[in-house]
Structure formats: structure tokens, C-alpha cells
Amino acid sequence: xxxxxxxxxxxxxxxxxxxxxxxxxxxxxxxxxxxxxxxxxxxxxxxxxxxxxxxxxxxxxxxxxxxxxxxxxxxxxxxxxxxxxxxxxxxxxxxxxxxxxxxxxxxxxxxxxxxxxxxxxxxxxxxxxxxxxxxxxxxxxxxxxxxxxxxxxxxxxxxxxxxxxxxxxxxxxxxxxxxxxxxxxxxxxxxxxxxxxxxxxxxxxxxxxxxxxxxxxxxxxxxxxxxxxxxxxxxxxxxxxxxxxxxxxxxxxxxxxxxxxxxxxxxxxxxxxxxxxx
Ligand code: A2P
Numbered sequence: 001x002x003x004x005x006x007x008x009x010x011x012x013x014x015x016x017x018x019x020x021x022x023x024x025x026x027x028x029x030x031x032x033x034x035x036x037x038x039x040x041x042x043x044x045x046x047x048x049x050x051x052x053x054x055x056x057x058x059x060x061x062x063x064x065x066x067x068x069x070x071x072x073x074x075x076x077x078x079x080x081x082x083x084x085x086x087x088x089x090x091x092x093x094x095x096x097x098x099x100x101x102x103x104x105x106x107x108x109x110x111x112x113x114x115x116x117x118x119x120x121x122x123x124x125x126x127x128x129x130x131x132x133x134x135x136x137x138x139x140x141x142x143x144x145x146x147x148x149x150x151x152x153x154x155x156x157x158x159x160x161x162x163x164x165x166x167x168x169x170x171x172x173x174x175x176x177x178x179x180x181x182x183x184x185x186x187x188x189x190x191x192x193x194x195x196x197x198x199x200x201x202x203x204x205x206x207x208x209x210x211x212x213x214x215x216x217x218x219x220x221x222x223x224x225x226x227x228x229x230x231x232x233x234x235x236x237x238x239x240x241x242x243x244x245x246x247x248x249x250x251x252x253x254x255x256x257x258x259x260x261x262x263x264x265x266x267x268x269x270x271x272x273x274x275x276x277x278x
Contacts, residue, residue, distance in 0.1 A: 002042050002248075003016075003042055004019070004044065004244075004247060005017050005224075007185060007229065009137055009160040009185055010185075011137050011160050013105075013137050013160070015105075015137075015160075015161065015185065016043075016044045017230065018220070018230055018244065018247060019043060019045025019046060019075075019229070019231045020046055020047065020231060020234075020240060021191075021231035021233035022046065022047060022058055022233060023052050023189070023233055025052070025233065026053070026054060027054040027055075027057040031058065032061040034061065034240075035058055035060075035061020035064075035065065036062075036065040037237045038240050039062070039065035040067075041237075041241055041244055042244055043240070044067070044071055044073055045074075045231070046061075046073070046074055046075070047231045048077075048099075049076055049077035049079070049110055050078070050082075050091065051077065051080075051110060055076060055098035055099050056098045058074075060100070062099070062101070063100055072105075074104050074105050075104060075105060075106040076104050077109070077141060078107065078126070079091065079110055080110065080111055080116065082122075083109075083119060083122035085124070088121075088122055088129070089128070089129065092129050092135065093134075096134060103133060104136070105135075105137060106136070106138070107130075107137075107139075108138070108140055108141045108161065108163055109122045109140045110141050111142040111277040112142060112143040112144060112148075112273060112277070114147055119147055120151055120155075123140070123154070123157070126138040127157050137161070138160060139163065139184070140159045140161075140162055141162070141163035141189070142164060142165075143159075143164075143273065144273055144274050145174070145175060148178060148182075152182060158183060159182075159184050160185065161184065161185045161187050162175070162184045162186055164186065164188070164273075165188075165190050165268060165269065166188035166189070166191065166223075166228060167190060167198055168198050168259050168263070169193055169198045170263070170268050172186075186229070188223050190269055191220065191223055191231065191232050192232050193219075193267075198267075199219070201215070203259065203261075203262060204259065204262075207251070207258065211249060211251070213249050216232070216243060217242060217243065218251070221246045221251050222251060222259045225250075
């Protein structure tokens with residue numbers, strides 16, 4: 001069976017570069033089957049969050065798949081009202097219970113919430129959680145660069161992963177450089193622009209036609225080529241299968257340069273972590 005390449009993290013562990021995202025997939029009866037089918041296709045990396053309200057169904061899917069737990073890379077996230085130490089320590093237990101597992105592979109602070117000012121306490125709590133073995137690796141999501149620098153300076157512990165909105169219309173070059181400087185892997189959420197305009201971009205369509213691939217596959221192949229960890233979401237198993245096939249699509253340097261040139265100053269599709277976090 002085809003498998004995603006894995007990338008080494010700065011803590012000595014590794015992460016499958018292509019996984020599935022579950023944001024905006026509700027915890028209804030379809031989710032366990034979707035997750036189980038994705039794992040049967042060969043995916044080994046599943047991204048959820050307490051805030052998605054679907055940890056339950058995700059856990060049922062992992063169990064139903066028959067794939068041994070240790071072969072799966074599972075991520076969940078700490079929500080914004082759980083940045084206090086006690087709340088964070090309780091949150092991981094609740095998430096583990098919902099997921100039906102006794103550890104996650106990666107636990108992320110979902111948003112820095114600079115104005116709330118508790119991200120350092122949250123990060124110290126994640127360090128404690130990692131030491132307890134309930135999260136094998138820890139990282140952050142939606143951290144503006146100053147807050148990223150601050151948690152590292154305050155603790156000396158560098159996140160393994162930084163998950164941010166990233167797609168051809170919102171390429172986050174500065175934050176990617178900051179991640180790279182620290183040896184942090186960049187993980188792309190909304191990698192297909194949340195299913196918006198970038199999937200209909202002319203240049204992407206042209207490359208797709210030249211390569212005999214779909215626009216989504218071209219975008220996923222671009223993420224893989226530039227070193228992102230990537231978690232496209234779909235509620236349709238046929239699309240999850242097609243997205244996994246992007247592993248076989250190798251873009252040329254010229255294709256990558258053409259997609260690099262699509263970056264826009266107004267390309268963000270999600271919330272601004274600096275002042276508009278949920
Ligand atoms: P659906 O769930 O109906 O398949 P992102 O990962 O950037 O958040 O994008 C997710 C969006 O892109 C969803 O709306 C999803 O729709 C759509 N999508 C996922 N895979 C594909 C694909 N291969 N082709 C077209 N649209 C896709």
C-alpha cells in the first residue's frame with residue numbers, strides 16, 4: 001500500500017507529511033466510517049481538535065479501522081479557554097477519553113490569543129503534558145511570530161510543529177522562515193484554501209491539465225514539494241483517495257515557481273491570529 005513520506009521533527013520523532021484534516025466535519029454518524037476508510041486507503045495521520053467537536057467520532061473511526069494505534073499519528077488541540085495550567089491538564093484527559101486512546105502523537109495550542117496573555121502558561125502546561133506521556137510531541141497553531149519567540153525564550157522548549165493557514169493564495173513566507181530558523185515544521189491548514197477560489201485558479205488549472213492531475217492534487221503536491229506537512233479535508237472518500245494519489249505527482253521547479261508566484265496580500269480565508277482569533 002502507498003504510504004506518505006514521514007518527516008523528522010526536532011524532538012526526534014517523525015510525522016507523516018500528508019494526513020487528513022477534520023475541521024468542519026461534524027461528529028455525526030458518517031465521521032467514524034470516513035476516518036476508518038481514510039486509514040484503509042493508507043492515511044496514517046489524522047488531525048482533530050477539541051473545538052471541532054468531533055473527537056468522539058474520530059476516535060471511533062480509529063478503532064473501527066483495525067489499524068494498530070501505534071501506526072497512526074493523531075493530533076488534537078487545546079482550546080482557548082483552557083490556557084490555565086489546571087484547565088490544560090484537565091483538557092488533555094478529556095480529549096483522550098473522547099478519542100478513546102491514552103496518548104496523542106501531537107498536542108497543539110490551538111490559538112495564541114495574544115490579548116488573553118496566557119499562551120506562556122499554556123505552553124508550560126503542554127511541556128508538562130509531554131513529560132507525562134499523554135502527548136508524545138507538542139506544538140502550536142496560529143502563533144504570530146512575537147508570541148512564538150516568547151514561548152521559546154521563556155521555556156527553552158521549541159515547538160515541534162507550527163500549524164498555520166497556508167495555501168497558494170496565502171503562503172506565509174515570513175512565518176515559514178521563522179519556523180525554519182527554529183527547526184519547527186510548518187503544517188498547513190486550509191491547504192486547499194478551504195475549497196475556495198484557489199481550486200479554480202487558472203495557473204493551477206493549467207499545471208493540472210499539463211500533468212494530467214486535478215487542481216487539488218497539484219496544490220497538495222506543491223505543499224509536499226516545499227516541505228509542508230499538509231492535512232487536506234474532505235467529507236468524500238473519493239476525494240480523500242484522489243488527494244492521497246497526489247503523493248505520486250512530482251512537480252517540476254518551474255511548476256513550483258509558478259505556484260509560488262500566486263501569493264496574494266488578501267488571500268487569507270480564515271481568521272487573523274493577531275487580532276481576530278475565535
Ligand atoms: P468536500 O468536503 O465537500 O470534499 P481545506 O482542506 O483547504 O480546508 O479544503 C477543504 C475543502 O476543499 C472542502 O470544501 C472540500 O470539500 C474541498 N475538497 C477537498 N478535496 C478536494 C478535491 N480533491 N477536489 C475538490 N475539492 C476538494
